[in-house]
Amino acid sequence: MPQLNGGGGDDLGANDEMISFKDEGEQEEKISENLSAERDLADVKSSLVNESETNQNSSSDSEAERRPPPRSETFRDKTRESLEEAAKRQDGGLFKSPPYPGYPFIMIPDLTSPYLPNGSLSPTARTYLQMKWPLLDVNHGSLQSRQALKDARSPSPAHIVGPFCLEFPGQSDLSLHQFQLSNKVPVVQHPHHVHPLTPLITYSNEHFTPGNPPPHLQGDVDPKTGIPRPPQHPDISPYYPLSPGSVGQLPHPLGWLVPQQGQPVYPITTGGFRHPYPTALTVNASMQSFLSSRFPHHMVPPHHSLHQTGIPHPAIVTPNVKQESSHSDIGLNSSTILYTLHRKHQDSKKEDEKKKQPHIKKPLNAFMLYMKEMRAKVVAECTLKESAAINQILGRRWHALTREEQAKYYELARKERQLHMQLYPGWSARDNYAGNQQGKKKKRKRDKQPGEGNDLSAPKKCRARFGLDQQNNWCGPCRCKYPKEVSCLVRA
DNA sequence: AAGCCTTTGAAGAGG
DNA sequence: CCTCTTCAAAGGCTT
Numbered sequence: 001m002p003q004l005n006g007g008g009g010d011d012l013g014a015n016d017e018m019i020s021f022k023d024e025g026e027q028e029e030k031i032s033e034n035l036s037a038e039r040d041l042a043d044v045k046s047s048l049v050n051e052s053e054t055n056q057n058s059s060s061d062s063e064a065e066r067r068p069p070p071r072s073e074t075f076r077d078k079t080r081e082s083l084e085e086a087a088k089r090q091d092g093g094l095f096k097s098p099p100y101p102g103y104p105f106i107m108i109p110d111l112t113s114p115y116l117p118n119g120s121l122s123p124t125a126r127t128y129l130q131m132k133w134p135l136l137d138v139n140h141g142s143l144q145s146r147q148a149l150k151d152a153r154s155p156s157p158a159h160i161v162g163p164f165c166l167e168f169p170g171q172s173d174l175s176l177h178q179f180q181l182s183n184k185v186p187v188v189q190h191p192h193h194v195h196p197l198t199p200l201i202t203y204s205n206e207h208f209t210p211g212n213p214p215p216h217l218q219g220d221v222d223p224k225t226g227i228p229r230p231p232q233h234p235d236i237s238p239y240y241p242l243s244p245g246s247v248g249q250l251p252h253p254l255g256w257l258v259p260q261q262g263q264p265v266y267p268i269t270t271g272g273f274r275h276p277y278p279t280a281l282t283v284n285a286s287m288q289s290f291l292s293s294r295f296p297h298h299m300v301p302p303h304h305s306l307h308q309t310g311i312p313h314p315a316i317v318t319p320n321v322k323q324e325s326s327h328s329d330i331g332l333n334s335s336t337i338l339y340t341l342h343r344k345h346q347d348s349k350k351e352d353e354k355k356k357q358p359h360i361k362k363p364l365n366a367f368m369l370y371m372k373e374m375r376a377k378v379v380a381e382c383t384l385k386e387s388a389a390i391n392q393i394l395g396r397r398w399h400a401l402t403r404e405e406q407a408k409y410y411e412l413a414r415k416e417r418q419l420h421m422q423l424y425p426g427w428s429a430r431d432n433y434a435g436n437q438q439g440k441k442k443k444r445k446r447d448k449q450p451g452e453g454n455d456l457s458a459p460k461k462c463r464a465r466f467g468l469d470q471q472n473n474w475c476g477p478c479r480c481k482y483p484k485e486v487s488c489l490v491r492a
Numbered sequence: 493a494a495g496c497c498t499t500t501g502a503a504g505a506g507g
Numbered sequence: 508c509c510t511c512t513t514c515a516a517a518g519g520c521t522t
Contacts (some may be wrong), residue, residue, distance in 0.1 A: 364501095393499090429502070
């Protein structure tokens, strides 16, 4: 695969790798898809959203707007400007300008909302703060915040309904939540699997501005473990566990806006607890020390698995421990957890001794990084929860990205691989193959042949074969047009 | 409980 | 070199 020339310069090296197509049908489909998907989306939107909504939502980075050939002053530019301006007003420069001018995931809270009297935090901003920094006391869970939400959604389009995902790329999270609230969809679906303290950030060191962390983050305490953490190595991947202090020092220009996954790309398995909100409730300091002492070879892989910072690399996953990360653990008292872990540890001790090598996961590729970042947003926008469907949407959006936008992720992935190589010099992807994994069953071979029909890939084939213009030639399932198609693929 | 589904990309295996 | 396969994430669904 082509690699970005890691060198500075631009993402020119990414040109060759931007969009690769596997076969003609696919290519044909993709091309037509790229050209029509947005149109389809627009159709669906327009049929569902009234004009005022549309206008309101038009302040977005919608895919259609993202790539207008003559790009004088795009919407994003405007929104970015307004964002910067608002950020300056609000935080005196806390929020820096985006490192990626074309950053596609700007979700602008309505900073000019009428609900921002006297310069106080707007409800939208409160929502974001709550989402991103739940430790902040921003009317957390209070009636006030709910009222704020309620107020903010007052103009929500109650008429908008749909079993499938409505793609409103530029829609702010809050507005999307408004949609869902108005659609009687379970309350605010803010990204549950987003760790609010580990926003997706770039590798660029320039974002690691040494400064005083926010008061609530003072002391660089791991939100998961509750224990202090050593300073971050400047080279460490931002996808690796970040101390909240670091995060606090990371004024990712859009960090509070970006819908990120809370987990690092390599989910830290501190004590095996892997929860969307791994706060001190999940693992406290004593728990951490217990785990450290009780699971030395579990959690402390060979020397190379510890980054020079002393932070275990998140790519290291010990399957047994991961099993223990059941969400059901939440709510158990510490002694119960300790006992359970102890017993499980006893049970798996022998097995662990056999396989001393921890499972080092593959570094994430560009698309995986993109998915990781955008999944929460798509989930929030959709009523869909099934990852297969979500991934389809993400795949489309991936192709809809501009080269610059994709290049960002290719670059991130490249650095991810570099760091991975440095951390695990002897590691090979082969190590993770099922054949080399003890106790791990080999996945079923997916022998999908191109000619196969009647499978879930059929819609693709019809679309690729006949194109969107000749949908009358499509088979039944294939007529389920995007984005309905996605829901069609989801077995109800 | 384990595996599937679904996406893209990286990397290994094999011809 | 080319093609095929596996795995990385995710979580609901299926077996």
